[in-house]
Amino acid sequence: MRWTLLAAGWLALMPMRSHAETRSEQLDRLVRAYPDALSGHDDDTITWRDGTVMPVDDGIADKSFDQMLRNASILDQIRLPYPVGASAPPALNVDPGRFRNEAFFKKMYGDCNAGEVKRNLVTIIWLPRSWGKPVQVTRVNGVAERLKQVSAEIDALEPAVRAAAFPIAGVLSCRAVADTGRTSMHGYAAAIDLNLKFSDYWLWAGKSKAKTIAYKNRMPQQIVDTFERHGFIWGGKWYHYDTMHFEYRPELFGK
Template sequence: MRKIATIFLAVILSVTCFQAKGEESSEDNNITLDEKYKTIMKQDLLCLMMGYPDHIEGVVKENSGLIYVVMKSGNKILYDDMVKKNIDQKLKNPDLQDMLEQVYPLTSISSVMKENFDPGRIRVYSLLHEVYGKNKGEIEKNLRCAVNGLRFNSNNYANDRLVQIMKQIGTLSQTNGKAMACVYPINGTYNYRVISGTGRLSPHSFGIAIDLASNPKDYWQWASLEQGNQRIKEYPKELPQVFENNYFIWGGKWSHFDILHYEYRPEIIIKARYFRDGSENITPWYGAVDTKNEKVAHSIEVINNAVG
């Protein structure tokens, strides 16, 4: 009797987890998507296809109802595993939905973000490996010199974007000495290592992150919340804008602040531009993206055909 009760409880918990992420489970164990959830999913998939146009080839819906992005290699990456997770679980074992759930703010900020608001800090490593290299050797073959000996990944236009940023920073520094002081000396780009205290690879391992000049108030593990607030308040607003205009996110917009850190994450910036909070209510679901662009129009068609 106890065993039957345990099994019954497990089934109830399983169904609850599915429903918690906007889903309903039908009698044949397939998944029926809530319309608002479906809209957000389509938008997320479009951000991914726009952010990685040479690496994501399609979207597929399996018989179970689960949605996958199909990579150029033929490998598939799950959009949503339907598991309800806390923030630590999302960091350790995320899916694409977890990664894109929080919308990065493009507006300027004057203080540290609210607790556990860390858009872009969650990374799906299967995606990064597909795009930037499956191992250290592959990644290093893709590295190019951006400027002043700094190595950055050439895949997905990452290095090209950093080259443009450094040129724009050079122009900015002519009229903004404060910005220059926050840039140099640069702390580094490519460094194959894990994030301290975790087993997860740093984005520096993929050659898609740059740390600028360091300040004792820059990092949440070094500095107090008060120090972080002070540093962000004083930080030149123009500097994050230069990076964001080139598809980099800023670690200063994380509650676990990392103010010297910038990371190439086109999918996060694209979502921030086109699909902010409340975007599940827009019509059509793809909003104001440039549908005259053939790749974008094709991506919309692919997503509609797969998701419905």
């Protein structure tokens, strides 16, 4: 009780937090995040720079969590706020970034089953000072350049911290996500899995009969902070956690 009162008092001293984002503000954020690809939006559609128009809503109200995972609209994709920086373990079914509109990302990065993602792959050297192996990533949206910067910054961290970032477990993988049947950001070469030895994954822990999933994480916060500074979200901020996983999702940052 005392803590609650203290917290309430502290909140009252904070500058007024912005109101919940309107639909139009959410779409502004999306368009701002992908300036090379998107040119604008109205209430119902986004417009791509090549003139393609896509609906933002599928008209289905009250979707369940599973329906959102399998069939997210563009609005569903940007609905859950992503908490930047150190944060508490996620609440039940709070998976910011796991709702992805497949048509949106296929248009953005290509369809890996049709060989379209390959055309945009470039090679970067991951952690030149600590590991120095070539990795193929997409150049779309400057992902390759951003990962180069992430790599340089992680390379400058102390050895015990950067050890969590190599050897990597992979970038491009055309397989569907185990529990959703949908393409993950690995299908677009816009995600990277770090060192398996420092990783925890909800499905490994989810075999028990427990009703809730116990959160686990061994990924250093400095690595998470580095990726977030460059527009990558972390799978450790999901209730269905995947702590080696980072993906480029600038639309989830409130910049």
